[in-house]
Amino acid sequence: xEQDCSHITLxxxxxxxxxxxLGWQKMDIIPPDEACILALPGSNxxxxxxxxGFAKMIQDILKDKKMPIYSVEYDLTGRKFRIDRxxxxxxxxxxxxxxxFIRYVKEEDKTYVPQYIKELYAKxxxxxxxxxxGNRSSIETASRRLNMLVFATHCQGSTVLTQLEYLMAQDMExxxxxxxxQDYLLSQVHSVNVAPVSPYxxxxxxxxxxxxLSDDRVTSVxxxxxxxxxxxxxxxxxxxxxxxxxxPEFRKYNKPFMMHFSLFQPTKNExxxxxxxxxxxxxxxxxxxxxxxxAFSSYxxxxxxxxxxxxDQLSEMFHLTLxxxxxxxxxxxKELTELPSIFKVPAFSKYIARANQNRYDFTSKEVKINxxxxxxxxxxxxxxxxxR
Numbered sequence: 001x002e003q004d005c006s007h008i009t010l011x012x013x014x015x016x017x018x019x020x021x022l023g024w025q026k027m028d029i030i031p032p033d034e035a036c037i038l039a040l041p042g043s044n045x046x047x048x049x050x051x052x053g054f055a056k057m058i059q060d061i062l063k064d065k066k067m068p069i070y071s072v073e074y075d076l077t078g079r080k081f082r083i084d085r086x087x088x089x090x091x092x093x094x095x096x097x098x099x100x101f102i103r104y105v106k107e108e109d110k111t112y113v114p115q116y117i118k119e120l121y122a123k124x125x126x127x128x129x130x131x132x133x134g135n136r137s138s139i140e141t142a143s144r145r146l147n148m149l150v151f152a153t154h155c156q157g158s159t160v161l162t163q164l165e166y167l168m169a170q171d172m173e174x175x176x177x178x179x180x181x182q183d184y185l186l187s188q189v190h191s192v193n194v195a196p197v198s199p200y201x202x203x204x205x206x207x208x209x210x211x212x213l214s215d216d217r218v219t220s221v222x223x224x225x226x227x228x229x230x231x232x233x234x235x236x237x238x239x240x241x242x243x244x245x246x247x248p249e250f251r252k253y254n255k256p257f258m259m260h261f262s263l264f265q266p267t268k269n270e271x272x273x274x275x276x277x278x279x280x281x282x283x284x285x286x287x288x289x290x291x292x293x294x295a296f297s298s299y300x301x302x303x304x305x306x307x308x309x310x311x312d313q314l315s316e317m318f319h320l321t322l323x324x325x326x327x328x329x330x331x332x333x334k335e336l337t338e339l340p341s342i343f344k345v346p347a348f349s350k351y352i353a354r355a356n357q358n359r360y361d362f363t364s365k366e367v368k369i370n371x372x373x374x375x376x377x378x379x380x381x382x383x384x385x386x387x388r
Contacts, residue, residue: 002078006116009073010123011048013055024052027070032127035148035329036068037322040157042296045082048073057300058152061319067326071116072120079114080104085159085197087112089221092199096222113163120160121167124149127184129168129175136175140336143188147339150325153192154296155217158196158209165189165205187269190329190339192322193298197221201266206339208269208325210318212311213259214277214284215293232257232277232366245385255369259362261313263355272344273318273355278311317351324348 009198041054082101087109089095128145172182186204193209209219227376236257259276331337
């Protein structure tokens with residue numbers, strides 16, 4: 001393994017002053033009893049200005065402008081983040097073999113945690129599991145502290161969070177927390193993840209993910225559902241480009257594809273809100289808007305005249321969820337207040353009802369298409385055997 005010289009700088013958004021002209025103050029640690037947001041941006045955040053810019057975008061979403069917001073600056077010296085990312089996906093069997101980066105991932109890379117992430121863990125989560133003497137905190141204290149720390153990630157930030165979870169699991173085992181307590185404490189880690197590039201259905205933390213299935217970085221994570229949706233989207237493109245093709249065989253395998261604002265729940269503690277696209281095809285293809293489906297601002301901007309109606313709903317849901325987690329974090333300043341199920345919170349009811357309805361419409365239609373094709377393949381296979 002090559003020498004790892006990566007490093008992370010943690011900072012807090014403050015009022016501008018002579019010591020902090022950007023309004024971003026470097027910090028050694030996040031106090032373990034502080035309710036706050038930790039913003040983990042994309043991989044290109046390599047200076048304080050960018051780190052502060054991402055923290056400001058988070059602050060603009062929050063109703064409580066006094067909520068402390070921390071963010072990070074990455075120094076990835078000696079690291080290739082795309083290889084590190086693929087290694088994390090490979091650990092969970094969700095790497096994409098068609099991408100060039102996976103060929104550089106070695107077996108030992110799958111369980112390796114870069115130095116900059118280890119540094120971040122020591123500054124953020126580790127202190128919340130320990131008392132002033134360095135011994136493990138009580139379950140209630142650790143839970144309350146973890147509830148007070150809300151993660152807000154974009155792109156590579158979600159990969160970083162996956163690694164932090166990996167370190168936390170190892171750390172709790174060393175501290176002697178029983179296995180059931182370890183799972184419980186992991187569930188008290190809450191996050192919102194925009195355009196995530198991290199495994200699905202694997203986290204034990206409470207994760208809320210927001211994504212567009214027209215974002216090629218999001219869909220680089222290989223799961224059966226994503227693979228199926230990408231194939232159906234390709235069929236849709238073929239269908240639109242050959243509207244006059246009446247050939248029954250072509251029509252059978254190039255059906256239209258539609259997916260509106262939907263909700264998926266891979267596990268009880270991971271909820272995904274997804275749309276087919278945040279913007280129309282003409283905007284996506286415009287070179288001036290390159291990468292717009294992946295941009296954090298596509299979700300964070302409260303108003304966007306070019307965004308689709310589905311995109312607006314996804315953005316609203318993201319804003320609502322982040323503020324909900326922030327409010328719950330503050331409640332834990334006084335006493336342990338576990339996060340209630342999102343399905344029981346009235347403020348989310350109309351969004352969830354809409355997302356569920358769209359999801360069931362999408363699922364039932366796609367299941368029918370799948371069944372028809374499987375039945376046809378089975379019939380073809382049986383006919384081939386008989387002909388032999």
